Structures are given as C-alpha cells and as structure tokens.
Amino acid sequence: MDISIFSLGQLDPASSQPMYLQIAENIAAGIRDRKIPPNAKLPPERQLAIHYGVSRTTAINTYRKLEEWDLVLTKIGSGTYVTGGSGEAAMLPMPWQQLLVPHLKGPLAGILRELLSADLSGKTISMATGTPDPTIYPATTFNDLLNCRNADLTNADLGHISTEGYLPLRTQLAALQNQKGGNATADNIAVVSGSQQGLYLLAKIFINPGDYVVVEAPTYLCAIPTFQAAGARILSLPAPGPLQLDLLEDYIIRHRPKLLYIMPTYQNPSGRTINLSERQALLALAAKHRLIIIEDDPYSDFHYDQQPPPSLKTLDSYGGVIYLSTFSKTLFPGLRIGWVVASEAVITRLALEKQYVDLHSANLSQWQLNEFLRRGSFAGHLDAIRGEYQKRRDATATALRRYCGDSLTFFVPAGGFYFWCKLTHPSATSRQLLQEATRLGVSFVPGEAFYSDREESRDFRLCFATNPSSVLQEGIKRLAKALSSLTKIWDDGARTVRRTSKPII
Ligand code: PMP
Numbered sequence: 001m002d003i004s005i006f007s008l009g010q011l012d013p014a015s016s017q018p019m020y021l022q023i024a025e026n027i028a029a030g031i032r033d034r035k036i037p038p039n040a041k042l043p044p045e046r047q048l049a050i051h052y053g054v055s056r057t058t059a060i061n062t063y064r065k066l067e068e069w070d071l072v073l074t075k076i077g078s079g080t081y082v083t084g085g086s087g088e089a090a091m092l093p094m095p096w097q098q099l100l101v102p103h104l105k106g107p108l109a110g111i112l113r114e115l116l117s118a119d120l121s122g123k124t125i126s127m128a129t130g131t132p133d134p135t136i137y138p139a140t141t142f143n144d145l146l147n148c149r150n151a152d153l154t155n156a157d158l159g160h161i162s163t164e165g166y167l168p169l170r171t172q173l174a175a176l177q178n179q180k181g182g183n184a185t186a187d188n189i190a191v192v193s194g195s196q197q198g199l200y201l202l203a204k205i206f207i208n209p210g211d212y213v214v215v216e217a218p219t220y221l222c223a224i225p226t227f228q229a230a231g232a233r234i235l236s237l238p239a240p241g242p243l244q245l246d247l248l249e250d251y252i253i254r255h256r257p258k259l260l261y262i263m264p265t266y267q268n269p270s271g272r273t274i275n276l277s278e279r280q281a282l283l284a285l286a287a288k289h290r291l292i293i294i295e296d297d298p299y300s301d302f303h304y305d306q307q308p309p310p311s312l313k314t315l316d317s318y319g320g321v322i323y324l325s326t327f328s329k330t331l332f333p334g335l336r337i338g339w340v341v342a343s344e345a346v347i348t349r350l351a352l353e354k355q356y357v358d359l360h361s362a363n364l365s366q367w368q369l370n371e372f373l374r375r376g377s378f379a380g381h382l383d384a385i386r387g388e389y390q391k392r393r394d395a396t397a398t399a400l401r402r403y404c405g406d407s408l409t410f411f412v413p414a415g416g417f418y419f420w421c422k423l424t425h426p427s428a429t430s431r432q433l434l435q436e437a438t439r440l441g442v443s444f445v446p447g448e449a450f451y452s453d454r455e456e457s458r459d460f461r462l463c464f465a466t467n468p469s470s471v472l473q474e475g476i477k478r479l480a481k482a483l484s485s486l487t488k489i490w491d492d493g494a495r496t497v498r499r500t501s502k503p504i505i
Helices: 021-034 045-052 056-068 109-116 139-152 166-181 196-208 223-229 245-255 275-289 344-354 363-374 376-408 429-440 469-496
Strands: 072-075 079-082 190-192 212-217 233-238 259-262 292-296 321-326 337-340 416-425 459-463
Touching: 021 045, 021 056, 045 056, 139 363, 139 469, 166 337, 166 363, 190 196, 190 344, 196 223, 196 292, 196 321, 196 337, 196 344, 212 245, 212 321, 223 233, 233 245, 245 275, 275 292, 337 344, 363 376, 376 416, 376 459, 376 469, 429 459, 429 469
Parallel strands: 212 233, 212 259, 259 292, 292 321
Antiparallel strands: 072 079, 190 337, 321 337, 416 459
8 A cells, every 4th residue: 555645634743632643533534534545554553654654663652552443453463454444443432531420620630640550469557447357247137138139129119119119118218317316207218329319409409500519628529520510609618616606697698608518427438426515506607697507427327435415316396407318338339228317399300300310229238238137136236336336446546646747737536437636747738648659569649639619638538437457557667667757858858948929921
C-alpha cells in the first residue's frame, strides 16, 4: 500500500494527546472514509514509524489501538490488515467521555484515586474505609438463615413487594426504634438499599437547585456530593466543639436553608457526640424556624463508655426530624439495608422517588434481616462487637500516644469507628502524610475529603474498626515513621514557604 495516503498534516507533537493515539485516529479516519479500503494490508510497523518520525514502540501502540477499535487485524507472520470492511467495523469508537454528563469533581476523587493506587497486594493496613471487620460479620447465622429461609420460599415471595419495604421488617424496625423512645409505626418506615440511598432520595425530594443545606464541617464525605448533585449550596457548621447555634440561626435568617444534615452521635469523621442540653437547644431553634433536620445515625449502637443521649428523633416535638440509619456497620455492608423514619407524608413521597431508581430493596436481604431480628439475635451480636471495638479503640489511643507523641492531637471518642487527628506541625498537610504513609504501608483519609470547601488540611480520619488491635498497632507504628520522615521537610518548608496571593493578570 502507498503509505503517502497517511497524512501527516493533522499531527501535533505539542498536544496532550499521545502521538500513538493521534496517528491511530488519523488512520482510523482514513479507514472510515474508505481512503484506506477494507482488507488493505497496512505498512509494517518499522515503515510506519519512519513515515511519522516516531519510535517503533509508538507504531506498535498505534496498531494495538486500531486493533482495540476492531479496525485492523494483525495476522502473525503476515502483517496488519484493515478488517472486513463491513460498515460496522469501519466505524470510530463511541466518544463516551464527550457524551457523558460531567461528573462533579470534588477533593474526594483525587483522594480516592490515591487510596486506590496504594498497595493493592493486601500488605497495606487500611485505616481509611469505615467498614466493620469482616471476620466478625455474623456470617454463620446469616448462612443458616438463608438455608432455612430458602426451604420456605414460594414463588410469590420472589416477586415484587412494596417499595417502602417488607412489611414484617418495617414493623420490627418501628419496634426497634420505639425501644429507644418514640412512637413509630410501619407507616413511618421506609427500607432503603443502604442509608446512602436514603440520603440520595431525601436530597431528591427536598432540594431544588440553589437551595441551601447546612452540614457539619467536617461531615460524612459522601453527603457533600449527594447534596451538591441535587443542586444544593452548602453552608458549614463547625464540628467538633460546642454546637454553634448562633451561627446556625444566622444561616437560617440569612439563607433560609432547606435542611440541616447532622450526625449527633459519634460523628463520622470527628467522633464527637452532641450532649443532651445542646440537642434540646438545637431542636428548640429548629422548631422555631420549622427547619428540617436529617439525623444520620449509623453509629449510636457502638457506645463504649456509657449510653449516648437520646436521638434527636426521640426528642423531636415539632415533627421536623427525619431519622436515617443502616445495618452496614452493625451487621455487614453487603446486606444493603438502611431505613428512614419520618412522617407518613415523607415516606410516601420518598417511596415514589425510590421507584425511579429501585422498585424496592432486595427481598432476600429483607427476609433474612427480619428473621435475624425476630430470633432476637441482634442484641447479643451488638454486645459482642461492642466489646471488641472498645478494645480496638483503646489500643489505638494507646498506640497513638506511644508512637506519635506530640506530632498530632486527638480526643478519644466515646463510641463509633473513628479517631479524628490533627497534625501539630504548622506546615504539615495530611495529604502529604498520606502519600508517605501509603508508601510505608498504612492508609487513612485526609481531612479535606470531609469538607465542602477545603483543598488542604492538617486533620485526618483513622478508622479503628476494621483491623484487630495488633494490626492497628503496627499501622500506627508505620504512621509514626511516615511522620518522622516528613518532619524535616515540614521544618524546611516552614522556613521557606510564604503563602501570598498574586493578582491573576
Ligand atoms: N451515613 C454515614 C454517616 C456513613 O458513615 C455511611 C457509611 N460509611 C453511610 C451513611 C452509608 O452507609 P450505607 O449506604 O452502607 O448504609
């Protein structure tokens, strides 16, 4: 074939698109326009490389790409050929990246990439994700339940159920809720496929683009993009520390926020718990302004010292609190069962919205959970895991004090899964620490992931639930090593780096 038909004109060595891709697109265009006919034999890689003035590797990658697009076929010992020439094969690949609606990019995307690029061989000790320890999932009980449940299943059981959830389970969830105070009935309960879905649906049914939403700062990292995707503008209420009700009232008067999203008990990530009098004061303020409160409460069963104060939902006398929780922490995340407790009007609207994404949560999970609760297995399971997690919390606190000393500050949470640590060095960033820590085999989540408006922070979250005490101790030793190797760099940085703002002209 006459190689001169491969035009050189459209290539741009300065472009961010690699040369092999530019050449591949160039040849693909020739194939599509039939300038290069079906079944034509393409020049050998060496000749292609000379023609375009690129390396042989670039030429090889070009043909690989064209093969990936099904436009050419390499026959070993014979050469590279344009494929059959059916219109289908000669088409360019779908430009998916241009067709997709842009994805909201917050600090989370980069951080997740960093965490994922950490050693995947299993040698990295993860104190990053907020998952319970898989070795203490009640797997045997659930296996037994599945077996016995299977024996009873009828065809009708495998069909659709109501979007709000399996009625016996909703009745039990209402009873569970009422044990802690309250007077919920099954009509006040919607079962959702994880509380993340509950949050998404609540955002959908309450938020119009441009509405303000108040969240704690820091807050649950997936809550921020969920609200933003619904078009919300975020207002931040500082946590931990005393609840800043003056600021909240200022927000309410100035911006009329649609709702407040809050985790009063063992907050993710800070571990803080709001005391009873602050809860009452918050409810009084919310009642005065008819402010909706979404109370997210996945951790209140993980109390290690004493029972936490009653939930906001229990104390609510104006009817504005919507309660959200999950079995992802107390049982296991793969169950995908969370629940929402709210007035019937909210539950009905939420169920209508849920139908567009999920006709109902999976029957099998709901049946198993219902049976697990019915047999009274939950309380015993909670007692057992609480004892174990308490030991882990204490081991983490001891190791942080012993190995990290003055490099960071933290307080010991009374419950939940997390330590919220602050680096004391003024030049430190938790992102830098994460890079060094993952190199040394331990990971955590840097603080900026939990804020709507920070690119850098000296805070970070350590989850103590996933690993046993001995592993946590080793993880913290590695963290201490990462800290000491960065201290010199931070010392130098403190002497040289001065942050200034220059006009952009
Ligand atoms: N809310 C909070 C505060 C959480 O920590 C989590 C899980 N990390 C969720 C919601 C979502 O949990 P799931 O969807 O697994 O129920």
